[in-house]
Amino acid sequence: MGRLRRLAEATPPSRDRYVDLLRALAIIMVVLGHWAVATIGYDDAGQPTGRSALPELPWAYPLTWLVQVMPVFFLVGGYANAASLTAHRRRGGDATGWLLGRSARLLRPTTVLVVVLAAAALVARALGAEPSLTRTVVWFATIPLWFLAAYLAVVPLTPVMYPLHRRFGLLVPLALAALVALGDLGRGLGPAAAALPNYLFGWLVVHQLGFAWYDARTERSPHDDRAEPSPHDVAGEPPDHRTGLRSRRLPMSRRAGWTALLGGLAVAVLLTGPGPYPVSMINIPGERLDNAAPPSLALLALTTAQLGLILLLRGRAERWLGRDRPWMAVIAVNAVVLTVFLWHLTATILLVGALDAVGLLPTPAAGSAAWAAWRLPWVLMLAVVLAVLVAAFGPVEARTGRPPAARVPGPSSGGGAGRRWWATGRATLTAAGFAAVVYALVDNAVTPREAPEPLGLPASALVAYLAGAGVLRLLRSGWGSRG
Template identity: 65%
Template sequence: MRRLARLAAQTPADRERYLDLLRALAILLVVLGHWMIATIYYGADRRPDGHSALPAMPWAYPLTWAAQVMPVFFLVGGYANAASLASQRARGADATGWLLGRSARLLRPTTALVLALAGSALIARLVGAEPGQVRTVVWFATVPLWFLAAYLAVVPLTPVMYALHRRFGLRVPVALVLLVALGDLGRAFGPAELALPNYLLGWLAIHQIGFAWYDARRGNCIPLHGTHPAIDGTSNRTDPAAGNRIRTRCLPMSRRAAVLMITGGLAVAVLLTGPGPYPVSMINLPGQRLDNAAPPSVALLAVATAQLGLILLLREPAERWLRRSRPWQAVIAVNAVVLTVFLWHLSAVILLVGGLDGLGLLPTPAAGTRAWFAWRLPWLLMLSVVLAVLVTIFGPVEARTGRSTASRHHSTDQPATDRQHPADRPAAGQRQPDHRQGGVDRPRGDGRPTPWWTVALAVAGYAAVVYAMAANSVAPKAAPEPLGLPVTALVAYLVGAGTLRLLRSGWGSRG
């Protein structure tokens, strides 16, 4: 508690605390949503299995407009990536060094999950478990990786997409939405392959809005003619290279703009899902002709617009509330292990179901029945206990990653848990200790370009990690995989993550 109080007291006054709250709430909503809709039953082989309760409750489909929070992740990610990139460049680091630093916080907790699941699968096989059964369990535990693969595919594009944002402003997400609409036409009328880029383009559109929020907060706005004071009282800064070609690259933050986003987004979403061809549910369900989430559809982007309006409408009261110490300490605590919570919340389901089944105490009420609803509260409480144990075991991996990143970068744009206390910093005039001399974790700032082989290895390693997560997600649920994950995906992940780890340590950066 003392450390949380210290971190809360040292938070910079200009920090957008609301984004930390949104990140924490989005993760908790995903966890709660997955737990709430899970329905457990016994299959023909008398083993526990599960599926979503949503198909049995069509009345709940509109609730997915609030429960589908993936757009919030990409919105917050866009802001955070723009902020960290700007901070790194101000200290002389290049895009490769920035990418390696960003990958650490994402991949270290993920690697812990991958290794733990592969090791558990190997033990299960040694004691006689069937390969198909092992794969089914691991497949369910790694469902969170499909989202992480999408986010990891967007992150390395930040330098290029932010450059486009600085040149063309809000025209970029508009163009991306039009391309998503073109992909939807391909899904509806053919060829269906026209929609494949939507897996990237849809999330990039929302990620760009995060850039616009960051520029609005920092006053990086370019009016069509002349200058004007930026929002939040900061001075407006123009870009001589861009001139006056852009009306603005800032997100409109006014109450009026927020209301327009809510009403406009909801109106478009209702038209697209009512008389239009899109399903009401923003979560993919079996049997739907068009899916809204994978890949993102225009309907999902309309709902994301309404969500953005609501987020902006609540921003000022939320910021005032977060100025209080206790709420802010709670947000800091959750964000310290937020990725661990996300990665392990379905493993908690597996452990609880396995334990209750072993004791002969596993209830299996039908979805949507009174017994099913009555079982929700004890179900959620027991899952919370199991997840708390998992976070206690694996959370320190993420927490240490955040602290080590902060000790090297000292960025006010890092998550609150990444802030280094002034007492831990060197005194004025002293050199910051660094046991990774020459490493890319510590910006060189000497004007020398990163060696080409370092760039190539970083790109290859990052691509291998994304490929591994995507390959695992699309592999059959009951394939006879001896280690639970496809061998090629597991090897690609370990090689990719290991390469990035070596590059972060400084290997290959000496030119």
């Protein structure tokens, strides 16, 4: 508690606490949503199995509009990445160094999950477990990694996409949204694979809006007395006085909030009612289209409505976060927020296994009164198990500090040409490390859950992940910089 209080007291006035609150709430809602809709049963072999209860709960489809908050995470991710990259460059760092620092915050807790699951699968195999069963368990535990794969594909593009935003403003997410619409048209008329680029284009739309929020927060505006001096103004770049879609500042007024909320809701209703998109914003097995995987135009309409609501609640939330206790709670959650997300389905597996072992695993039919009554004790028990996991593995994330601000390291000899060669090689290796990790996470996601994988994860995915994460770790340590 004393450490949290010191961190709260040391928070600079320029920090947007609302962004941290939204990140924490987004992850908590994802965790609670996954737990709440889970239904547990037994397969033909008598093994416990789990799935979503949503197919049996069509009345709950509109409620997914409230709990589908992955866009909020990408929104605050865009804000945080723009702020972090700007600060890193002002301290003398380069884009590659920033990416390496970002990789530490994202990959250290993820590596712990991957290594622990692979080791547990190896032990289970040694004890005689079937590889297909081991794979099924690990597949469930690694479901959160599909989201991380998308985020790790977006983050390395920040040094390119943020300057693009600074030049073209809100035209960039508009153009990306048009590409999403083309992808939706392709999968509506042809194969579902036609929309695969939407995994990148859709989340980039939301990420770019985070850039616009950051610029609105930091650039002086004659219409916002609370705006602060921009780092770009300090560097000599004039503030943005453009209006319309070429503006790089997100409109932050209450009028803009109401427009986004009501307009986004109206478009989402039209797209999912008379339109071709499903009502649910979470995947429902058997649906022709999926609004979230990959992101669809309907999800972007909902994102617009969510953004409007965020703007409308901003003033009240910022006043509340000015108090010590709420802000300390937000700091505590954000210190382990990725750990919470990564391990919440592992907590489900452990609880199911424990209850099954003692013969106390309830398996009420999805949507029944017994199933509904079981929701509260189920979530409370899962929270206890997850708390134990976070206590064990959370310190890895909590100890990950801010990336160093050093300039590009270079060999001790070779002059300017040698330094340029090393800078290019360092950037290439960093990109390759990110690409290997993203490939590994995607490979794991598309490998069938019944595949006979002795290590739980596909061997190719495990090798690629460890190679990519290892290269990024070596580069963060300054490997090769001494010549």
